[in-house]
Amino acid sequence: MFPTPIEKRSLPFNLSYRVAVWIALLLWLLPLIAVMMTSARSMADINSGNYWGIPSEWMLFENYTMVFTQTPMLRYLINSLVITLPAVFGAVALSTLAGYALAKYKFRGNVALFAAFIAGNFVPFQILMIPVRDLTISMGLYDTASGLILFHIAFQTGFCTLFMRNFIVGLPDELIEAARVEGVSEWQIFWHVVLPLVRPALAALSVLVFTFIWNDYFWALVLVQSDEVRPITAGISALKGQWMASWQLIAAGSVIAALPPVILFFAMQKHFIAGLTLGATKG
Amino acid sequence: MQKLHSKQQQWMPVLFLAPAVILFVVYVIFPILQSIWLSFYEWDGIGEKTFVGFSNYLELFDDYQFWVALKNNLYWMVFFMLAPPIGLGIALFLNQKIMGIRLVKSMFFFPFVISQVVVGLVFSWFYDPSFGLFNKAIGLFGIEPVAILSDENWVTFGIIVAGLWPQIAYCMILYLTGLNNLNPDQIEAARLDGAHGWKMLRHVILPQLRPATFIAVVVTVIGALRSFDLIATMTSGGPFGSSSVLAYFMYEQSIFNYRAGYGAAIATVLFLIMDIYIAYFLWRMLKSEKA
Numbered sequence: 087m088f089p090t091p092i093e094k095r096s097l098p099f100n101l102s103y104r105v106a107v108w109i110a111l112l113l114w115l116l117p118l119i120a121v122m123m124t125s126a127r128s129m130a131d132i133n134s135g136n137y138w139g140i141p142s143e144w145m146l147f148e149n150y151t152m153v154f155t156q157t158p159m160l161r162y163l164i165n166s167l168v169i170t171l172p173a174v175f176g177a178v179a180l181s182t183l184a185g186y187a188l189a190k191y192k193f194r195g196n197v198a199l200f201a202a203f204i205a206g207n208f209v210p211f212q213i214l215m216i217p218v219r220d221l222t223i224s225m226g227l228y229d230t231a232s233g234l235i236l237f238h239i240a241f242q243t244g245f246c247t248l249f250m251r252n253f254i255v256g257l258p259d260e261l262i263e264a265a266r267v268e269g270v271s272e273w274q275i276f277w278h279v280v281l282p283l284v285r286p287a288l289a290a291l292s293v294l295v296f297t298f299i300w301n302d303y304f305w306a307l308v309l310v311q312s313d314e315v316r317p318i319t320a321g322i323s324a325l326k327g328q329w330m331a332s333w334q335l336i337a338a339g340s341v342i343a344a345l346p347p348v349i350l351f352f353a354m355q356k357h358f359i360a361g362l363t364l365g366a367t368k369g
Numbered sequence: 370m371q372k373l374h375s376k377q378q379q380w381m382p383v384l385f386l387a388p389a390v391i392l393f394v395v396y397v398i399f400p401i402l403q404s405i406w407l408s409f410y411e412w413d414g415i416g417e418k419t420f421v422g423f424s425n426y427l428e429l430f431d432d433y434q435f436w437v438a439l440k441n442n443l444y445w446m447v448f449f450m451l452a453p454p455i456g457l458g459i460a461l462f463l464n465q466k467i468m469g470i471r472l473v474k475s476m477f478f479f480p481f482v483i484s485q486v487v488v489g490l491v492f493s494w495f496y497d498p499s500f501g502l503f504n505k506a507i508g509l510f511g512i513e514p515v516a517i518l519s520d521e522n523w524v525t526f527g528i529i530v531a532g533l534w535p536q537i538a539y540c541m542i543l544y545l546t547g548l549n550n551l552n553p554d555q556i557e558a559a560r561l562d563g564a565h566g567w568k569m570l571r572h573v574i575l576p577q578l579r580p581a582t583f584i585a586v587v588v589t590v591i592g593a594l595r596s597f598d599l600i601a602t603m604t605s606g607g608p609f610g611s612s613s614v615l616a617y618f619m620y621e622q623s624i625f626n627y628r629a630g631y632g633a634a635i636a637t638v639l640f641l642i643m644d645i646y647i648a649y650f651l652w653r654m655l656k657s658e659k660a
Binding site: 087088089090091092093103104107108110111114115116117118120121124135137138180181183184186187188191193197199201202203204205206208209210211212213214215216217218221236237239240241243244247266271272273276297300301303304307308319320322323326333336340343344347348351352355359362363365366367 | 377378379381382383385386388389390392393395396397398399400401403404405407414459461462463464465466467468470473475476477478479480482483484485486487489490491492494495497499500501502505534539542543546547548549550551553556565569570573574580581584585591594595597598601602615616619620623624629632633635636637639640643646647650651654655658
């Protein structure tokens with residue numbers, strides 16, 4: 087292990103390390119702590135510039151109620167779910183099929199196709215913007231959830247296919263061969279042999295992609311414009327324009343927007359990190 | 370029967386791949402080509418397109434705003450490179466087994482999980498000229514308040530710092546994973562040889578962390594070139610376009626100035642710059658695949 091385990095150091099060193107870790111964490115998260123505090127402040131506190139001190143009165147309940155009753159925040163929240171859930175499902179489903187084909191079948195162009203998926207995943211969004219926007223408009227899907235969902239599925243398929251392919255490559259070929267010898271059809275093999283084995287990967291990938299799509303802002307700006315469809319990221323920045331002075335409301339909204347990915351992250355931490363660090367330990 | 374199966378084995382992968390490939394081609398591959406093609410046209414986004422050859426690119430060359438955006442992209446790339454070493458530093462700091470350390474590690478990762486829009490809002494308060502924590506902090510050292518986000522000399526750096534926050538968290542996680550998988554025998558052997566601290570880090574640990582470093586550098590460069598959300602939420606490219614980058618400049622020209630052809634040319638330039646890194650990444654990835 088590196089650095090040297092702290093237990094092997096002197097007692098004072100050991101103790102001060104334990105304290106230092108928590109102080110460092112506090113400093114690191116200071117901006118977030120401030121936002122959470124601000125979401126519990128009164129308007130009077132905001133006006134008098136008490137942004138960072140202890141709130142003079144705790145308005146947690148009032149502020150969060152107000153966000154939901156006075157602003158379209160609830161609508162944005164629902165919109166984000168309506169967009170994100172099907173998009174995650176679609177991207178993961180398509181890429182499991184594609185990843186399986188790339189991992190377990192030998193055919194010409196296999197590597198080239200794999201490379202195209204990886205490369206596509208890194209392109210700047212701006213090179214896609216105008217054509218994707220035009221395409222969405224011409225399909226009559228501009229300013230609809232479907233327009234955003236379709237795009238997210240298509241784009242995330244790149245990363246998801248990379249992920250699934252790398253996972254499936256590790257599955258033993260013998261299982262598939264054995265099923266073939268038994269006369270099981272290719273589709274049945276996928277459904278009954280491969281799919282049960284990739285369940286952990288599906289969970290990990292879903293959480294990760296949920297976060298990516300939930301946090302998307304660019305496409306929410308480009309493909310959507312009305313409050314009826316707008317997801318929470320674009321919603322909150324629209325709120326900022328309208329409620330400029332009511333920082334406590336923007337803060338409450340920010341906390342709400344951040345919550346779903348944060349909760350998912352804590353629930354599925356190990357998988358989430360395994361997905362993000364894909365390839366960080368080999369190669 | 371056997372024959373049917375081998376035939377099935379030939380066309381099934383096509384079926385498995387078809388939905389993903391079709392969507393990917395329609396929404397990613399084809400639009401890239403279309404954007405490049407559009408960059409040779411003068412177009413307001415709605416009406417007739419007029420072929421203008423390279424004139425959009427020539428205009429870019431003379432556009433002051435383009436050079437500002439390009440220069441800012443360069444700043445992003447240079448200063449974003451602080452993320453891997455700082456991330457490594459934090460990872461080394463946290464790589465201990467004390468009570469609660471798992472919670473601490475995941476809390477450190479927090480900034481990466483939340484939306485950049487939220488990060489942007491948080492840092493906007495942080496920099497608030499009258500009440501912001503930043504000005505309170507520098508006030509302790511007797512420095513006059515600076516309105517970071519409306520000062521054209523400081524604005525880009527202010528946004529980069531906001532962007533570094535989640536990026537460092539990401540690099541930290543990459544390194545923590547790498548540190549988890551170090552070869553203990555090598556470290557023990559080096560310890561017996563009397564290596565420790567900096568020497569150990571340089572000659573034993575860092576070489577083993579090379580895969581993590583590679584990924585950290587790639588995602589950091591791509592992240593720097595992709596920067597858009599923070600600029601859009603914190604400054605909209607202002608003041609006077611001084612915090613713009615190519616990604617934002619393109620968006621502004623196409624959506625607000627109705628210059629889709631010009632925007633496509635900006636996007637193409639950004640794409641070409643990015644290609645260098647994409648190609649490098651692919652090359653490395655496919656090489657390790659063969660090994």
